[in-house]
Amino acid sequence: MFGYYLDLALRSLRRNKALTVLMVLAIALGIGASMTTLTVLHVLSGDPLPGRSDTLYYPQIDPRDDSGQMPGEEPPEQVTLIDGLNLLHAKRADRQALMTGGYVPVQSDSAVVDPFYVEARFTTADFFPMFGAPFRYGRGWNAFDDETRARDVVINGELNGRLFGGADSVGRTLRIADTRFRIVGVLDDWAPNPHFYDLNTGSFGRTEQVFVPLQTAMGLKLERHGSNDCWGKGAGGVGRIYPGESCVWLQFWVQLDSAAKVAAYEQFLVHYSQEQKALGRFVRPPNVRLRNVMQWLAHEKVVPDDVRLQTGLAFGFLLVCLVNTIGLMLAKFMRRAADLGVRRALGASKRSLFAQLLVESGVVGIVGGVGGLLLAGLGLWAVRQRPSSYAALAHLDGSMLLVTFALALGSTLVAGMLPAWRACQVPPALQLKSN
Amino acid sequence: MELRPILSTLRRHKTTAWLLILEIALTCAIVCNAVFMINHRLQHMQMSTGIDEHALVQIQVAEVAPLPDIYARAREDLAVIRQVPGVQAATLVNQVPLGASSSNANIMLEPTQRQPTLNAGTYFGVDLGPTMGLRLLAGRYLRPEEVLDSDVVLKALADGDTKVIAPVTVITQAMAQRLWPGGEALGKMVYLGPIGVRVVGVIEQLARANAYDDATAQYSMILPMFMGAGKDQSYLIRTHPQDRHAVLKAAVAALKKADPRRVVTTQRTYDEVREKFFENDRSMAGILVGAIAALLIVTALGIVGLASFWVAQRRRTIGVRRALGATRRNILVYFQTENFLLATIGIALGMVLAYGINLFLMMHYELPRLPAVYFPVGAIALWLIGQVAVLGPALRAAAVPPVVATRSV
Numbered sequence: 001m002f003g004y005y006l007d008l009a010l011r012s013l014r015r016n017k018a019l020t021v022l023m024v025l026a027i028a029l030g031i032g033a034s035m036t037t038l039t040v041l042h043v044l045s046g047d048p049l050p051g052r053s054d055t056l057y058y059p060q061i062d063p064r065d066d067s068g069q070m071p072g073e074e075p076p077e078q079v080t081l082i083d084g085l086n087l088l089h090a091k092r093a094d095r096q097a098l099m100t101g102g103y104v105p106v107q108s109d110s111a112v113v114d115p116f117y118v119e120a121r122f123t124t125a126d127f128f129p130m131f132g133a134p135f136r137y138g139r140g141w142n143a144f145d146d147e148t149r150a151r152d153v154v155i156n157g158e159l160n161g162r163l164f165g166g167a168d169s170v171g172r173t174l175r176i177a178d179t180r181f182r183i184v185g186v187l188d189d190w191a192p193n194p195h196f197y198d199l200n201t202g203s204f205g206r207t208e209q210v211f212v213p214l215q216t217a218m219g220l221k222l223e224r225h226g227s228n229d230c231w232g233k234g235a236g237g238v239g240r241i242y243p244g245e246s247c248v249w250l251q252f253w254v255q256l257d258s259a260a261k262v263a264a265y266e267q268f269l270v271h272y273s274q275e276q277k278a279l280g281r282f283v284r285p286p287n288v289r290l291r292n293v294m295q296w297l298a299h300e301k302v303v304p305d306d307v308r309l310q311t312g313l314a315f316g317f318l319l320v321c322l323v324n325t326i327g328l329m330l331a332k333f334m335r336r337a338a339d340l341g342v343r344r345a346l347g348a349s350k351r352s353l354f355a356q357l358l359v360e361s362g363v364v365g366i367v368g369g370v371g372g373l374l375l376a377g378l379g380l381w382a383v384r385q386r387p388s389s390y391a392a393l394a395h396l397d398g399s400m401l402l403v404t405f406a407l408a409l410g411s412t413l414v415a416g417m418l419p420a421w422r423a424c425q426v427p428p429a430l431q432l433k434s435n
Numbered sequence: 436m437e438l439r440p441i442l443s444t445l446r447r448h449k450t451t452a453w454l455l456i457l458e459i460a461l462t463c464a465i466v467c468n469a470v471f472m473i474n475h476r477l478q479h480m481q482m483s484t485g486i487d488e489h490a491l492v493q494i495q496v497a498e499v500a501p502l503p504d505i506y507a508r509a510r511e512d513l514a515v516i517r518q519v520p521g522v523q524a525a526t527l528v529n530q531v532p533l534g535a536s537s538s539n540a541n542i543m544l545e546p547t548q549r550q551p552t553l554n555a556g557t558y559f560g561v562d563l564g565p566t567m568g569l570r571l572l573a574g575r576y577l578r579p580e581e582v583l584d585s586d587v588v589l590k591a592l593a594d595g596d597t598k599v600i601a602p603v604t605v606i607t608q609a610m611a612q613r614l615w616p617g618g619e620a621l622g623k624m625v626y627l628g629p630i631g632v633r634v635v636g637v638i639e640q641l642a643r644a645n646a647y648d649d650a651t652a653q654y655s656m657i658l659p660m661f662m663g664a665g666k667d668q669s670y671l672i673r674t675h676p677q678d679r680h681a682v683l684k685a686a687v688a689a690l691k692k693a694d695p696r697r698v699v700t701t702q703r704t705y706d707e708v709r710e711k712f713f714e715n716d717r718s719m720a721g722i723l724v725g726a727i728a729a730l731l732i733v734t735a736l737g738i739v740g741l742a743s744f745w746v747a748q749r750r751r752t753i754g755v756r757r758a759l760g761a762t763r764r765n766i767l768v769y770f771q772t773e774n775f776l777l778a779t780i781g782i783a784l785g786m787v788l789a790y791g792i793n794l795f796l797m798m799h800y801e802l803p804r805l806p807a808v809y810f811p812v813g814a815i816a817l818w819l820i821g822q823v824a825v826l827g828p829a830l831r832a833a834a835v836p837p838v839v840a841t842r843s844v
Contacts, residue, residue, distance in 0.1 A: 019743075022736050029729060069549070103666060105499040105698060115499045117666075117698055178500035221501055223666055232628060305800050306719050309472075313726050316465045320458055320730055324737040327454035331744040334451065387714050422450055 001352075002359065009360035016332065020364065023325045027368025027411060030321030032375025033314040035396075035404045039376065040383060041311045042400055043393045044204065044303045048192035052132050053293035055094075057254050057262065059087065061273055062287035065232050065246075075287050076229055077300075078200075078248040082281075088124060092268045093254035094261065095130040098214060099123035100250045101201045103225040106210060107175040108163045115175075118159060118209040119201070119225065122217035128154070128185075130255045131197070136160075138170035138185035141213055149219050153181040154211040160186045176210065179220055187211075193393055194302045196293050198251050200227040203302045204390035218242065224249070266290045304390075318411070325368075325415045329361050333423035340426060350424045357420035365412020373404055441773050448745070452777060455741055459781025459817055462734045464788035467813035468796065469723045471805050476720040480713045482652055484532040485607070485640025487568025488705040489676040490523075492683040493531055495701035496690055497666035505663030506584045512664060515693050516672055521682040524673040526567075528560040529662050530644040531669050532655075533712040537644035542656075543626040544614060553613055554651070555606075556643030557627075559585070559660040564605070564638065566673050572608055574621045574636035577601075581659040588660050592630060601659050605636035609653035625656075632658065646712075648801075666700060679704050731816065735824040742770065742828035753832055754839030763833040770829035771822060778821040782814045789813060 013020040047053050062075035063083055079087070084098040102120035127133070128140035137160075141152040153176065160169055169183050191207035212222065224242065228249035243249045256262045266288060273286035291299060333340075340353055376396065383394040396404075445452045494516075502508050509527050516525040530538050538559075541551035563569070564576040581601035591599050604625065611620035611634070624631045638657075646652035662668050670690075674682040687702050703711075710717075746753075753766055793805035 019740050022740060026733050026736075029733070033726075033729075103497075105497065107499070115696065115698060117497055117700060223497075304715075306715060309719075309796075309800065310722060313465070313469070313723070316461065317726060317730060317733075320461045320465070321733055323454055323458040323461065324733055327451055327458065327737060328740045328744075330454065331448075331451050331741050334448070335744055335748055386718055388718075 001355075005356045005359040006363070008356060009363050012332075012336075012360055013363065019328060019332065023328055023364050024368045024371060026321040026324050027365060027408075027415065028371030028375055030314075030318035031369060031372025031404070031408055031411060032379055034311075034318045034407065035372060035376035035400070036379030036383060036394075037307070037311040037314040038403065039380060039396055039400045040390070040394050041303065041307055042397075043395070044194070044307055044390055045297075046193070047294060048194055048196045048297075049132060049293065053196075055255050055257055056130065056293050057093075057256050057265070057290050058293075058296045059252060059254060059265070059269055060289040060291075061269055062284050063246075063248070063276070063282055064284065066283045069284060073287070075289055076248040078227075078229065079250050079252045080245065080248050081242075081250060082245065083276075084250045084252050087252055087272070090268070090272070093265055094257050095126040095255040096253065097124045097127040097130055098250055098252050099127060099197065100214070100224050101198055101208070101226040102212070102217060102222055104176050104210065104212075104222050105178075106159070106163075107178075109173045109175060109180065119206065120176075120210045120212060120217075120222070121198075121208040122212050122214045122222065122224065124214050126255075127211070130253065131192070133190050134188040136186045136188040137168045138183070140185055140211075146213050146215055149216040150213060151179065151181045151216060152184045152213060154185040154187060155183060156187045156207065156209050157189055159209040176212065177220065177222055181212070193390075194297055196297055196302075197253055198226060199300055199302060201225060202389055205392055206389070262290065307390075322411055322415050325364070326418050329364070329415065330419035330422055333357055333419050334426075337423065337426050340423060344426075354420050354424045357423055358416050361416025361420055362412055365408065365416055369405070369408025369412060372408055373401075376404060438772070438776070441769065441776060444749075445773070445777075451741065455738065455777050456781040456784065458734055458737055459778055459821070460784035460788055462730045463782050463785025463813040463817050464792055465730055466727055466816055467785070467789035467809050468792050468805065469727050470812050471793075471809045472802070473720050473723045473727075475802065476716045476723075479649055480716050480720075482533075482642060482646060482649065483640055484642040484646075484709075485567075485569055485638065485653070486532055486642075486705075487673070488709065490568060490673050490679070491705040492672045492674065492679050492686070493534075493701060493703055493705065493708060494670045494672065494683070494686060494690065494699065495666065495668070496664070496670070497698045497700050498664070498694075499696050499698065502664060505665060506586075506661065508664040509661070509668070512670065512690060512693065515689050516670060516686050519682060519685045519689050521674050521678040522672055522686065523675070524562070524566040525686075526560050526562050526671050527662065527664075528558060528563060528669055528671055529667065530556065530558060531671060531708065532642040532644060533646060533708055534644040534669070535712060536667065539643070539645070540627045540656075542610075542614070543628075544624075546626045546629055546631060548626070553610070553654055555610055555654040555656050556641075556645070558641070558655060558657045559662050560657070561661055563657055564636075566671055567641075568673070569641055570639040571605075572637045572639050574605070574634070576605060576636055577603060577657060577659045582661050583659065585660050585662050597630075602630070602632045603635045603659060604632040605638055605657040606634055607638055607641050607653050607655050609640070610656065611637050613654070669701070731820055734817075735820045738774065738821055738824035739827060742774065742825045743831075746770070746828045746832040749832070750835055750839055751842075753835045754837055754842075757835065757837035758840040766833040766835070767829050770825055770832055774821045774825040774829075775818070778818050782817055785813060785817070786810050 060075040061083060063080055088096055088098045100122050102122050103117055104120045105115040106118050107115040124146050125141055125143045136157060140154055141150060145152050160166060163174060169186060172183050173180050194203045195206040228243040228247045230243060230247035232246045256265055269288040270286045273282055273288060276282040343353060380394045380396060384391050513525050513527060516522055538557050539554055540557045542553050542555050543551050561579050561582045564571060581603055583600060588600050591597060620634050620637050623634050640653055641655040642652050643655050672686055683702055687699050796802045797804060
């Protein structure tokens with residue numbers, strides 16, 4: 001029976017070629033646009049470190065003076081150097097790392113290549129195991145190297161390719177700001193997106209090429225790159241190389257493996273704030289936050305508004321395309337009411353008529369859905385050509401492919417069922433009369 | 436034109452008619468909002484910076500090793516740049532309008548105030564006004580002898596020894612109006628935290644580096660401080676607009692020649708600065724234009740398709756009407772009126788929907804209320820599209836010969 005219905009459907013569709021093309025194209029365009037924007041939205045609101053992100057927390061404390069204080073106000077989004085080092089040395093979490101961004105000139109030791117600037121991260125030893133950064137060669141430095149300001153450096157695969165042709169460069173040296181550093185590790189391809197651990201240097205498509213121990217970098221006065229927020233004497237945000245004591249400019253991350261540890265750490269932050277207040281460093285009552293990665297990203301609203309708007313626009317377009325197709329399909333079925341009346345009078349049940357019509361609209365939907373998938377591929381390619389920072393991330397993954405199929409199927413059913421059902425309601429006798 | 440026959444026909448095709456109305460309503464609502472958003476973006480992109488953009492180029496230089504004296508280096512660099520043929524003026528500034536990377540400060544009217552009155556972009560440098568081509572409305576620019584090296588200023592502030600520094604500033608008219616609405620700004624004090632500075636000049640406009648919000652884009656002030664060479668500082672060079680590409684190239688070459696080991700990280704004309712800053716707005720406006728076009732095309736084709744069906748379905752009725760004396764024109768007008776009626780209902784619904792969408796956007800995104808002028812835009816667009824789309828099928832209907840009435844289907 002299905003084969004027969006399919007044959008009928010194809011005949012009917014061939015009879016109005018222009019109309020069939022219009023319906024298929026409308027569905028394809030609607031699905032293509034929706035899937036393109038939805039994929040971008042999905043990629044941008046994704047988990048940067050799946051499996052790890054729920055144990056990584058971003059502690060915030062409030063060291064500001066009391067000017068402009070408001071009830072319920074959020075603490076600053078970064079920490080001061082003193083607080084960062086205090087929390088780091090307290091070692092109350094399973095792992096902890098203090099960090100800031102940098103921008104440094106790099107040169108191979110032979111100095112035959114002109115120096116070039118790369119993004120850097122000045123951080124402490126736990127950064128690599130805590131964030132699960134994969135090493136191709138060697139490993140990270142340890143806490144002892146942090147304290148002794150070792151001139152160790154970890155570089156990423158891209159820089160290793162550029163300077164050493166991708167060979168195992170562990171033990172070799174390179175120059176950063178004219179100072180010789182020893183390479184202790186080379187990272188594999190690793191670029192968490194969003195760049196959750198420091199959103200100040202850009203949320204997407206950012207990756208550092210060199211990682212230097214924080215205190216080594218500060219000792220050498222390597223130039224930093226990021227934002228700072230100052231109050232009191234530090235107001236104005238101007239300083240040589242590093243911001244002053246009344247400025248927050250570093251990020252501090254901790255790993256907490258259980259809910260009990262999270263609660264205990266939050267308690268510790270409150271105690272720390274009270275202690276600092278007793279010492280006279282803090283003025284405000286304890287005001288702490290402890291968010292995990294996804295909570296932090298949601299709080300910081302990393303997904304650009306424009307991307308949300310585009311998604312809304314695309315779904316509005318899909319809705320118009322669907323309404324359009326439903327209307328056309330219905331008009332087409334109603335035009336054939338006489339045929340349907342004859343089939344009904346000859347004994348076909350409503351159900352079999354419905355099945356026949358559904359096959360016809362289903363063909364349109366499926367072809368439209370496949371076309372939509374192709375258009376989504378094209379749309380994502382177009383997104384990748386755009387200058388946005390997230391452009392390179394726009395790829396269809398398995399789950400989005402499934403969503404596309406579901407969307408195509410759903411649209412088809414909606415676009416097909418309604419007209420088919422409506423056309424079946426026609427009483428046979430009425431249609432047998434000549435009009 | 437008698438409406439009754441049209442209405443009674445439509446009553447027999449209720450579902451189809453409502454679907455068409457719904458499609459028109461959705462299209463109308465989205466088009467209204469999209470046109471408004473495009474206009475909003477275009478207006479934002481027209482933002483005036485207050486500087487002489489076509490005459491300016493920007494260069495940023497980064498050093499490989501820390502410099503012994505950043506101030507001496509900056510002065511040498513400026514001297515090198517001024518030697519380049521075609522350079523009219525050159526200065527060093529900590530940020531540039533629309534440069535994205537910004538330096539800002541909270542501004543208060545009283546040192547004891549708990550909440551800042553506003554947040555302003557803080558420009559540091561010597562001779563910024565003449566080099567950038569700003570327009571001074573009142574008072575004076577900062578004098579070169581007032582502008583001290585940043586180390587000296589920071590040390591004086593840290594030591595509380597404010598006698599050595601000149602606590603003066605030049606602010607924009609927009610900022611002056613916001614701080615002292617309707618009043619005189621010259622001679623008044625503003626506070627950056629505990630530090631008080633006196634307003635000695637008011638300039639017409641100077642956009643901030645991070646001018647994302649039109650309302651606060653012109654809140655800028657110039658403070659007397661010389662930052663010295665550094666990767667975040669910019670050399671701004673003024674030249675004749677037609678020479679700027681050549682001058683930019685020559686200035687970069689001269690800086691590289693002065694110290695071959697350094698890295699030029701930015702070299703661009705101001706047109707490029709502007710283009711980069713508004714890149715996302717431009718592409719969003721493009722996407723919106725594309726969406727409007729796609730929506731209108733799909734809706735128009737939908738109307739063509741539906742009207743064609745109805746015409747085909749009513750061939751006999753049309754034939755009968757023609758046989759009974761209706762002219763071709765009557766038939767044409769019949770289908771045009773039918774479409775006008777459906778479009779009008781759709782547009783009315785669309786207006787309500789457009790208003791609803793706008794309310795939603797206002798709640799979730801920083802978008803102002805949809806001005807009433809945009810409603811007719813959507814209405815006229817859809818009436819026109821409808822009439823154009825229905826014309827083909829209506830003409831075909833008008834061409835139905837009266838003899839059809841005598842034929843049995």
